[in-house]
Amino acid sequence: MLSMKTAGAVLLLLWSGQVVTAADSPRETCQPVIPTLLKEMSVLIAEQRVELTHTKTQLQAMETRLRASESKAEAMETRLRASESKAEAMETRLRASESKAEAMETRLRASESKAEAMETRLRASESKAEAMETRLRASESKAEAMETRLKGNLRREREQSRVSFSAALLAQGRRTIGPSPVPLTLVFELVFTNSGNAYNSSTGIFTAPIRGVYFFVVFVYGYGSGATATGVSLHKNGEHVVLAYAQQTTYVVQPSNGASLLLEKGDEVYVELWPNSWVHDAEIHHCTFSGHLLFPM
Numbered sequence: 001m002l003s004m005k006t007a008g009a010v011l012l013l014l015w016s017g018q019v020v021t022a023a024d025s026p027r028e029t030c031q032p033v034i035p036t037l038l039k040e041m042s043v044l045i046a047e048q049r050v051e052l053t054h055t056k057t058q059l060q061a062m063e064t065r066l067r068a069s070e071s072k073a074e075a076m077e078t079r080l081r082a083s084e085s086k087a088e089a090m091e092t093r094l095r096a097s098e099s100k101a102e103a104m105e106t107r108l109r110a111s112e113s114k115a116e117a118m119e120t121r122l123r124a125s126e127s128k129a130e131a132m133e134t135r136l137r138a139s140e141s142k143a144e145a146m147e148t149r150l151k152g153n154l155r156r157e158r159e160q161s162r163v164s165f166s167a168a169l170l171a172q173g174r175r176t177i178g179p180s181p182v183p184l185t186l187v188f189e190l191v192f193t194n195s196g197n198a199y200n201s202s203t204g205i206f207t208a209p210i211r212g213v214y215f216f217v218v219f220v221y222g223y224g225s226g227a228t229a230t231g232v233s234l235h236k237n238g239e240h241v242v243l244a245y246a247q248q249t250t251y252v253v254q255p256s257n258g259a260s261l262l263l264e265k266g267d268e269v270y271v272e273l274w275p276n277s278w279v280h281d282a283e284i285h286h287c288t289f290s291g292h293l294l295f296p297m
């Protein structure tokens, strides 16, 4: 114990009032027990004080570190809370965003349904338009056919309405026809014109090709004679219409007559020699029979 050479120990020894050195006499080593104990205790206390001081220092350092740690923990707590708040805010925003996305999905589906419905209507409309196009073409074809028929009819009607004939009694030579006790249809042989070919120069009969108003005129020529007249009658379907008649004793006569007649298609018009009458014709054509369609009806 006494071999302790620290500064503290030297101070303690000074404090106890017994200054000694390592070179002291051996006599001094044999001191009483109690002071020695006291010295040891002093030394111990000094040691303890040093340790206490050291420990205090350590404690202070630890306190400082603890406070730093607490500050750090507080800061971390603060940051953690901030982070949690932020996370909550983000959660809220995320949910809002999801709701928005759902709403948009719903709208998108509605829009798609609408588009499909419109597509369906569009196709139906197109089908309808095609059907109408088909009908229109059929109708146009029909109209064209009708137009063609109408034009044909008009052309035929125009052709049919060009009806006009003129004929003289004798084609050649000179001759007196009659008198005859029975009615005799005169055949005007020499055709000047016969548009529509309604007059038959073999029979002397005009046959109306269409319904209409026709004008007929007849001129005959004959010698005067006390017994025989010069006369002819215009006939329609076997019925008398008008008479061209003249009689004198000498020279010649040239009676004539005419009429406008409404004829049905197929009606026949011709000239008959009047009973007990005669007519005379020559190369210069005294006797003529003419007929013209004035207008169709």
Ligand SMILES: *[C@@H]1O[C@H](CO)[C@@H](O)[C@H](O)[C@H]1NC(C)=O
Pocket: 197, 200, 201, 202, 203
């Ligand atoms: C004229 O009438 C005769 C006798 O009916 C007939 O044979 C002939 O074909 C007719 N001619 C014309 C051009 O119609």
